[in-house]
Amino acid sequence: MAHSSKDSHPCPVSRLMAVLSGPWTMYILWVLSTQGATRFGALKRLVEGISTKVLTERLRLLEQEEILYRHYEPTVPPQVTYGLTARGLELCTVLDQLNALAESWYSISSKSQAIALGCYKPPSP
Amino acid sequence: MAHSSKDSHPCPVSRLMAVLSGPWTMYILWVLSTQGATRFGALKRLVEGISTKVLTERLRLLEQEEILYRHYEPTVPPQVTYGLTARGLELCTVLDQLNALAESWYSISSKSQAIALGCYKPPSP
DNA sequence: CGGAATCCCGCAGGATACTG
DNA sequence: CAGTATCCTGCGGGATTCCG
Numbered sequence: 536m537a538h539s540s541k542d543s544h545p546c547p548v549s550r551l552m553a554v555l556s557g558p559w560t561m562y563i564l565w566v567l568s569t570q571g572a573t574r575f576g577a578l579k580r581l582v583e584g585i586s587t588k589v590l591t592e593r594l595r596l597l598e599q600e601e602i603l604y605r606h607y608e609p610t611v612p613p614q615v616t617y618g619l620t621a622r623g624l625e626l627c628t629v630l631d632q633l634n635a636l637a638e639s640w641y642s643i644s645s646k647s648q649a650i651a652l653g654c655y656k657p658p659s660p
Numbered sequence: 661m662a663h664s665s666k667d668s669h670p671c672p673v674s675r676l677m678a679v680l681s682g683p684w685t686m687y688i689l690w691v692l693s694t695q696g697a698t699r700f701g702a703l704k705r706l707v708e709g710i711s712t713k714v715l716t717e718r719l720r721l722l723e724q725e726e727i728l729y730r731h732y733e734p735t736v737p738p739q740v741t742y743g744l745t746a747r748g749l750e751l752c753t754v755l756d757q758l759n760a761l762a763e764s765w766y767s768i769s770s771k772s773q774a775i776a777l778g779c780y781k782p783p784s785p
Numbered sequence: 786c787g788g789a790a791t792c793c794c795g796c797a798g799g800a801t802a803c804t805g
Numbered sequence: 806c807a808g809t810a811t812c813c814t815g816c817g818g819g820a821t822t823c824c825g
Contacts, residue, residue, distance in 0.1 A: 547762030548686065548755070556681030558818080561673065575787055586819050591788060600765075612786040613825090622765060629761055630673070632754050637672030640726075640747060683798080700807055711799050716808065737806040738805085789824075797815095804809075 554600055559585050560593050561630070564619075567603060568627045572618030602626060679725055684710050685718050686755070689744075692728060693752045697743030727751060 555561060559582060566581045567573060573581065579590055594617060597603045602623040608614040619627070680686060684707060691706045692698060698706065704715055719742060722728045727748040733739040744752070 547766050548759045550766060551758065551762040552681070552686055556677070561677055579787095587788070588790095588820090589818060592818090607787095610786095613788095615787060625761060629754065629757050632757065633676065634673045636750060636754055637676040641672050641675060704807095712808065713800090713810095714798060717798090732807095735806095736805095738808090740807060787825095789822105791820105791822080793820090794818095795816105797817100799812105799814085801812090802810085805807095 551600075554596050554602070557593060557596070559589060560597070563590075563593055563597070564602070564623065564627065564630070567617065567619050567623070572606075572616050575615050575617070578617060597623075676725075679721055679727070682718060682721070684714060685722070688715075688718055688722070689727070689748065689752065689755070692742065692744050692748070697731075697741050700740050700742070703742060722748075 562582055563578070566578065570577075570581065575590075575594075578594075579585065579587065582590065594603070594605070598605050598617075600622070601620055603617050604620050606616045606618070608616070687707055688703070691703065695702075695706065700715075700719075703719075704710065704712065707715065719728070719730070723730050723742075725747070726745055728742050729745050731741045731743070733741070
């Protein structure tokens with residue numbers, strides 16, 4: 536959560552975790568993995584409560600790590616679409632396992648199962 | 661990183677990530693998984709640079725989630741030992757997969773492979 | 786529409802000192 | 806030895822405003 540993007544990380548997990556551990560990040564991944572490629576505005580609406588600043592920060596980071604791609608369409612008004620890359624899909628596979636583990640520990644209160652992976656977001660004030 | 665221990669999390673991963681994403685946490689897990697059960701002082705020495713405050717905070721959290729156990733021996737001076745629980749070991753299995761993924765992405769600079777899992781720590785100032 | 790820039794603030798984390 | 810208690814500080818995130 537320090538890690539200002541250019542830090543040299545001692546090892547791979549270090550680097551990956553530095554990305555994933557940011558607030559909203561998992562939530563964003565989850566939205567993209569369930570909704571498919573999504574435009575900026577829609578994303579902001581779906582990840583309800585996030586500020587534009589943080590959303591763009593997270594997207595840039597995830598893009599740098601090639602976990603998601605950014606497609607810019609120079610129409611007027613411009614359209615920008617974000618979606619998971621191959622890496623992003625791989626990642627979600629592992630995250631799903633993490634989710635399965637978590638579910639088995641904190642035995643699920645029935646129907647919340649559908650919203651499984653990555654609903655990680657800060658508690659609403 | 662908000663999440664002051666009593667927050668009700670919307671879903672399992674949310675809760676698990678809130679624990680794992682804290683700075684030093686993965687590093688602590690990595691040390692315990694490689695060194696085995698370790699005493700407080702030794703842990704503080706191994707996780708070099710961490711403050712006692714944060715170390716105890718993280719240990720308490722991980723203990724609450726039953727990812728590690730705390731064994732108190734009332735000798736003089738007292739001895740406290742921390743080690744991974746069954747859950748902790750399960751968790752490390754999945755984290756290892758995350759590590760494998762990260763390694764395949766950021767292709768490893770040869771010999772740093774040994775320090776694989778969880779070397780996640782803030783960059784030294 | 787999809788951002789970049791700016792300001793402001795809380796609280797997580799560091800350092801230090803002290804106890805059972 | 807294994808922590809608590811206190812104070813201090815930075816910076817990460819929210820809100821707002823402006824740009825192409």
